[in-house]
């Protein structure tokens with residue numbers, strides 16, 4: 001019987017309502033074969049459990065924490081204050097303010113307590129950034145990231161080729 005690999009990345013969010021955004025981080029980690037855990041850990045609603053999560057994360061074997069929250073999004077910063085691990089913050093957009101409240105709550109950290117903040121709703125990039133952090137010391141993950149970057153380059157070249165072709169046929173492009 002094969003054992004489930006121990007999670008290397010912790011994906012946490014303030015509420016299960018964040019999951020439709022945050023699942024993109026999990027999907028990115030799946031693409032790279034990186035084991036993760038996902039849970040709801042709210043600084044505001046379950047502060048003592050949030051403190052325990054932050055204090056225990058490194059000893060439990062996690063290497064990176066991805067924390068997403070919306071509105072008064074204090075979860076990523078509070079976790080960064082509790083753990084020596086890198087914390088990647090995902091501003092989750094809510095119904096009002098287009099996610100600007102979440103973004104500013106996460107990105108404006110005081111000096112000494114860094115949170116690597118991705119764009120509003122940018123959970124996929126959070127997963128990719130976590131893969132890069134692991135890849136710095138894990139050659140297999142780094143090789144997968146290099147292959148992924150090759151694919152991106154090829155796709156971008158193809159987009160340019162299609163655009164140039166459409167300009168050669170005036171009825172399809174704008175001159």
Ligand SMILES: Nc1c(C(=O)O)ncn1[C@@H]1O[C@H](COP(=O)(O)O)[C@@H](O)[C@H]1O
Pocket residue numbers: 013014015016017018041042043044045068069070071072073074075076092094
């Ligand atoms: N920003 C935080 C925190 C926190 O930062 O501790 N805990 C919950 N929340 C956010 O509240 C929003 C609404 O949550 P509900 O949908 O449960 O009402 C979510 O986006 C969550 O991340």
